[in-house]
Amino acid sequence: MTNTDFAALVRAVEPLRACFIVEASSGALHREFRRGPMAVEPELIARAVAGLARAQTDIVGLAEPATLTTLEWAGVTVIVRSVSANALVVFFFKPETTLGIARMHITNLVDQLDAMLPSGRLATTMAMPTVAPPAPAAPEPEPALAPEPSPEPEPSSTPARASGASRAEKLLDYLDEHAPDTHAALLRVSLQTGLPLSLLKTPGRLSGEEFDQVTASVRRILGVEQLPL
Amino acid sequence: MKYDLDLARLHLAEHQMDFLAGSPVVGHCHHFNLFWDQTMDDALGEDAGRRVRTAAAHKSSYKFLRGLVDAAGAVSPVERLHLAGAVFSAMGHGKLHLAVGRSGGLVRGEQLHYGFGWREKYGKTLTRSSPADAFATGFSAAATEVAYNLDPGSRSAHEERCVVDGSAGCSIRVSATASDPMIPLGVDPESARDVLPPSFHGQYEDRIAPMVSGLREFLGSVSGDERGVIEAFGVLVTVHLADYYNHAAHDVLDEIARDKPGGVEAFRGLLLEAGRSCAFHTFGGVLSSPEWEAMAGAPSGDPLEIVTGCVALARALGFGRWAIEEFEPDRRLVLTSPSTYESLFSRLVAAQGCEAGGIFVGAGIGIMQLAHGVTWQPRPSIDAPLYLQLARTNPWHVEQESSFAAGDVLDRIVVTRR
Numbered sequence: 001m002t003n004t005d006f007a008a009l010v011r012a013v014e015p016l017r018a019c020f021i022v023e024a025s026s027g028a029l030h031r032e033f034r035r036g037p038m039a040v041e042p043e044l045i046a047r048a049v050a051g052l053a054r055a056q057t058d059i060v061g062l063a064e065p066a067t068l069t070t071l072e073w074a075g076v077t078v079i080v081r082s083v084s085a086n087a088l089v090v091f092f093f094k095p096e097t098t099l100g101i102a103r104m105h106i107t108n109l110v111d112q113l114d115a116m117l118p119s120g121r122l123a124t125t126m127a128m129p130t131v132a133p134p135a136p137a138a139p140e141p142e143p144a145l146a147p148e149p150s151p152e153p154e155p156s157s158t159p160a161r162a163s164g165a166s167r168a169e170k171l172l173d174y175l176d177e178h179a180p181d182t183h184a185a186l187l188r189v190s191l192q193t194g195l196p197l198s199l200l201k202t203p204g205r206l207s208g209e210e211f212d213q214v215t216a217s218v219r220r221i222l223g224v225e226q227l228p229l
Numbered sequence: 230m231k232y233d234l235d236l237a238r239l240h241l242a243e244h245q246m247d248f249l250a251g252s253p254v255v256g257h258c259h260h261f262n263l264f265w266d267q268t269m270d271d272a273l274g275e276d277a278g279r280r281v282r283t284a285a286a287h288k289s290s291y292k293f294l295r296g297l298v299d300a301a302g303a304v305s306p307v308e309r310l311h312l313a314g315a316v317f318s319a320m321g322h323g324k325l326h327l328a329v330g331r332s333g334g335l336v337r338g339e340q341l342h343y344g345f346g347w348r349e350k351y352g353k354t355l356t357r358s359s360p361a362d363a364f365a366t367g368f369s370a371a372a373t374e375v376a377y378n379l380d381p382g383s384r385s386a387h388e389e390r391c392v393v394d395g396s397a398g399c400s401i402r403v404s405a406t407a408s409d410p411m412i413p414l415g416v417d418p419e420s421a422r423d424v425l426p427p428s429f430h431g432q433y434e435d436r437i438a439p440m441v442s443g444l445r446e447f448l449g450s451v452s453g454d455e456r457g458v459i460e461a462f463g464v465l466v467t468v469h470l471a472d473y474y475n476h477a478a479h480d481v482l483d484e485i486a487r488d489k490p491g492g493v494e495a496f497r498g499l500l501l502e503a504g505r506s507c508a509f510h511t512f513g514g515v516l517s518s519p520e521w522e523a524m525a526g527a528p529s530g531d532p533l534e535i536v537t538g539c540v541a542l543a544r545a546l547g548f549g550r551w552a553i554e555e556f557e558p559d560r561r562l563v564l565t566s567p568s569t570y571e572s573l574f575s576r577l578v579a580a581q582g583c584e585a586g587g588i589f590v591g592a593g594i595g596i597m598q599l600a601h602g603v604t605w606q607p608r609p610s611i612d613a614p615l616y617l618q619l620a621r622t623n624p625w626h627v628e629q630e631s632s633f634a635a636g637d638v639l640d641r642i643v644v645t646r647r
Contacts, residue, residue: 008621012614112622180351181264183620184502190495191271191485197495220275223356 006031018092022046083114168203175218192217232315245544250296253471256546258464259346260510268499272481275359286367289472291413294375306376313372318457320468331377336369338399340456344392360391369401382411415472431552436537443524444545462514475574478585504591512539513611532558532600539596562644568633575634584634593644597625
């Protein structure tokens, strides 16, 4: 499930102000959808929610999937729901939404999300800095909530390569978010550039020249001179 | 002057195809039309895409207008230009003021379908500087040639202003510069009759046939309003020259197969998506409309009701005599047709041994999505969020098992759950 798949699903639920998928074990943000700016960074919310969920599970135990908690937070109704052994979904509803309506929407969404989420560990594609390099000295949350050591990212890529892959993913995520008929956007990039779909689905493999081609194509599809990335 | 399209209409009932003045016509909405043109531009780039689309419009319009003036007995250039403008409006393409002489001139356009439709659909979210009305542009060049008995391709045209960039109106310059060499080939009723195989019955004909009759009666009464616009079923409808789509798609396929073979898969994927768009917006728009409710009753949500309604619509819009060979709700749909307006052109004119289109396969997917992915009670909103949602959660897969374009005896598609 791409971030666009996720956004398309939840965007249709009008009372939802925002929605995140969080990896329960690490507190890492897996997917996010926001209708507008939020006062608190999503990554912080994700870690806090994961910590809350762990604490609650420790105290009362949990038969999954289940609603973990419901609270009012900064003027919105927040409901945290477990959808699999390692995934939490955080729903932010507009304050006027009644709990019954919110629960109805959640019930409808959770089945679809559950089917679309991979089993096991979630990729944390959304939790990336926009400008600053990932310096080790960057402030980390308190140790109790720090992400667990992860075996998944292989250190074989050079930093430049990793940065390029990240840029390409962000570029295509941006296209997914903003293109008209977004479900057909990748096909359009493929047709415009002549690059095969299989390559575009693994944007980390794009060469520098191919990345430039894709960038030009994204600009053309969105009808803009510059991309805010 | 208001033109009555029935004056020049020929209906091949056995194959559910319509001809106006000897050229095949189909009904398509602005969602399909814009997506189709966009795909041509994606394939070749905006300038080359517009060139190919304008040439396709020029070729198909020349053949059409030549047949039209002959059938109407229009002799003088003034009569012919009036007739061309009137039929353009009746077909829902907007208004053209053809102030052209033998050597060309300026054509003013109002509510031209593509520019007007683009502004309706994308105007609030996208910016665009390249003009959108290639069809009106090619049509204007052809109208000038036919009015003055000039050779096809002896005039060229380009759109100087278009409403997509915020201009108040559209204007098209016709000049005496020759366009690319042009042979205005296309499908005609005689050659179609020669090559089309006998049609056949499918399942549920007793349901489908009365709906086709009702729809044809209703659609036959639909014509452009005083603006030359047909607004119906929540979309902007056109009666369009099928040869326009087919010339453009085959010419583009030729070019990308030669110059950019890596893009062919995506091109076919996007043509399929255009077909799905047609099913969703046009079929879905009609089925959810008050007009349909008056004719056939509001859809209850029974998948069979939706599938038979869509097949009836395909026939009434001139796509061909689509038939249901097999339908298992929630599992499988098999559609057959002696041919479609796309495969007929491919077989008769393009002779590439393959089809350059996606109406049958794309609509096959779209029909199953409408039948199983839409809640029909209460009346649904056939809108962009639902379109996207159906695409994102699509469980259907389609295979074309027989292709009339490739030499098979019929067109046959099978839609199954993944």
